[in-house]
Amino acid sequence: MSLRSGVIPIGAGEQERPGPLRIIITVVAYALPAVFILLPLGLFLLQSFYYVDHGAEVRELTIRNYVRFFSDAAFVPVFLRTCVVCLAVAGISVVFAYPIAYLLASLQGRRKYVLALVFVIPLMMSYIIKIYAIRAILGGNGFLNRILLFLGIVDAPLNFLIFNLQAVTLTLAILLLPFAILPIFIALERVPRTILDASADLGASSWQTFCRVIWPLSLQGTIVAATFTFVLALGDFVTPQMVGGTSGMTFGRIIYSQFGFAFNWPFGAALSVILLVLVLAALLLTSLFGRARHQL
């Protein structure tokens, strides 16, 4: 094996000179993300160091926005609470996604892909429709309350089901479930069938095979799933707006209000930068973990 791989010099002398089309493609490939992603982010970063005075933006560099975030008692608690909510969202999504992905991966042939499609379809549906559907279930006059009333479990509709942080957590977990299922499903699909046979052949029970082989090999996909859902939940402000009520304040909503109501774009930008740093930290952590595992 080692003899065969790696000895063939890849296109050593025969590499072509890049043609004009190739140059254009390369420029476009780098220019598009630069113009549409890096440039706006850079401008945003710059704007976060401006400030607003009497409704007018002052283009002088200052760190007062960041100082305000850390010193004002209103922001840090919401920020921390949002982190907790998003961790919970990631946790719940993964706990539900894992068995679903496992079931999908263990199915054979066409049924597998039909069922996988069923779980992916919600990704293509409008976000707003899904939230309204969940409101229709959890609301005061909603499906869940009616069933509880009908069964005589409660006498009056429960009003703690919606318009609070728990409702935000639950709704986000449901909405982001497909994002958690996919990476886990892919990780499970990659586990070769023969090493499961080998595990059983060596005397392991199904549970031992799961704990010692399947779980470690799908752990990375599971962490990716958790990161996905965590990051997506962090940036979300529509869901908390619609099912959060007044007590369901999240960091995303605060950022939104800076742009939508307070018209303090520099402060909104600073808050966004703080969120971005958190997101990047989460992604970095995941990739570090991935690298450690890949040293195999």
Next chain:
Amino acid sequence: MACDKGHSADLMEVATKTIVELRKVAKSYGGTEILHDIDLALRDGEFMTVLGPSGSGKTTILRVIGGLVRPTRGTLLLDGADISAMPINRRPFNTVFQDYALFPHMTVEANVAYGLKVRGVGRSEIRRKVGLTLGLVALDGFGGRFPAQLSGGQQQRVALARAIICAPRLILLDEPLGALDAELRRQMQRFLKQLQREIKTTFLFVTHDQEEAVTIADRICVMNSGRIEQLGSPQEVYYRPANEYVARFFGDNNLIDATVIEANHIATAVGRFRCAFDGVAIESGRRGKLLIRPEAIAFGDAGNPNRLRVRIEEANFAGPVSQVRVAATAGPEVKLMIKLPSRAAGLPVAVGGEAEVSWSERECHFVPA
């Protein structure tokens, strides 16, 4: 452990005791039967190869024994007890898989220790046995590496170590040398044979390579489209094939249409020959094939009873041996291939010339059609 039982005491007894037996085992997939009523008994301590082309059902036999495939019909016995329904993880057999199937996230040590760990063996005992087993497969010092850091041959030996560490009654090897290059393959064949003698465990080795099967095995089970064509020692299978299929499957062979005249005498289109029947009674008039191995034919009479006048049609020098194609002068449709040791002086007769060739009674064999 196999070595605890003192097998060396009586090798004869070891060689004849049946350990695993398949009785009328059949397997169908979606209406197609790929194993037809297989009867096969493995002797304790033997090295058996199951040989056949792809699709002959050889791997299915191995998977039925290992427990990865449930037979449609028939029973599987271990020491005379029915284990057909025994789940795979309870069977005292271990498999070396074709693609090794090593656990990619575990070190060599953890891979080898796996079977003991899932059985709840103590840590110090595991460490001791892993050390011993890695030594057996010449992988001392590799314990901390991951499978991806090993060459194909090394991965192969890890798979082997992982299979033998639990001291199974039977080791199943599914074309384990298929991915190795020719030289490494020969090395591994010798190594496997040596290892098998050392640990005195029964090996069932599946391969499609006849040379490999002949080299490595105590007994060969030749399979074709879901049936056993012949079961016997390498010499039996090579020199006394049970039928035309086996005769053609092993190396080059000369097959001539023949009819039995009486015991040890047969007639062909180019004359009558003497042929050892090995005490087997075959009735006169029975039609079939006369088999002569190309290397068993000599130029000149060499005191042999069977002689034939031939014309040399073609000669190929192939290093240590030369291959000569000849046609009988009495009937040019009867052609023979002869292999003889090459000489610097060249062939005794030039291409186009005539010569007498001969072979002994023992070197030919008759298979009824």
